[in-house]
Amino acid sequence: MRRVQATAVAAATFVAGVIALVPAGPAAAATPTCNWVASYSGAWVPSLQSGNITCNLVQGTYGEAVRQLQTTLNKCYGARLTVDKSFGPATRSALVAAQRAAGTPADGEYGPNTRAAIRHEPLNGSTNCVRVP
Template sequence: MSKNKRRVAGTLTLMTMLALWAALLPGGAAQAGVAGTAVAHARAEAEVGCTSFSNMFQRSPAYYLHIPTVGWDSGDVDCVLARGMNNVGVLALQESLNRCYGQGLATDGQFGANTERAVRNAQNIINSQYNAGIAVDGRYGPQTAFWFHHQIYDHNNGGYHTGACSRWGW
């Protein structure tokens, strides 16, 4: 388990225990609501933003995907892209949204309303194709990333797009 996942699990476990404890206090419903808000806040604080992308090899050393990650070529995919972010991780996401989900976005590295809408569209497509049950929230996080198809690049052809898409690890 990654350091971030352990930190999230520990924080959420503590917050869940606080929520249960608060529910047992007089006025438990109101107290549980406060603790529930604390759980949501702990989740948001525990999330790490994707700041770049990594070249993740697929099927052979010649083919790879650009997967949003924490840091350049770190391989740490346990991160989130959401509205307001601006970096090359968003750019990699936009390229895959265009190629694999037909979204027609400007590839500018800015996660704005159009990119958020495109991620929602991709989440709906993923849910309908795979019955994935992921939240349709317009955020690219670990749940969406698991099912998400990325554009395939060809190392032997100068790193150009192949026109194909794949899930990482498949």
């Protein structure tokens, strides 16, 4: 019998007598989709319901986090989006413009790098948008 050395390409999980293989790498460690809004460092930011702000939004997502992103893009970047909770082509285009203005890669996706680069709607209702870490 030949011995084969394996690298970390999969993780095994034992559930109810069944072993399931889960691929390792980017897919297994993907950043979750934002589904809520949190107050963070003086601003309203897309988050997870747990309050974790390490999450992402991409075209096709829907919900409160998208509503907050649209509100932020309107207030802080003059985007003039319809705030409909739907991350469609107009929201993506407005996000690309905000990313360019902030000097971060303009990929049209909201994640930790974009969160730290763009300005967000302030908690206090002020007109001065806030950059968060």
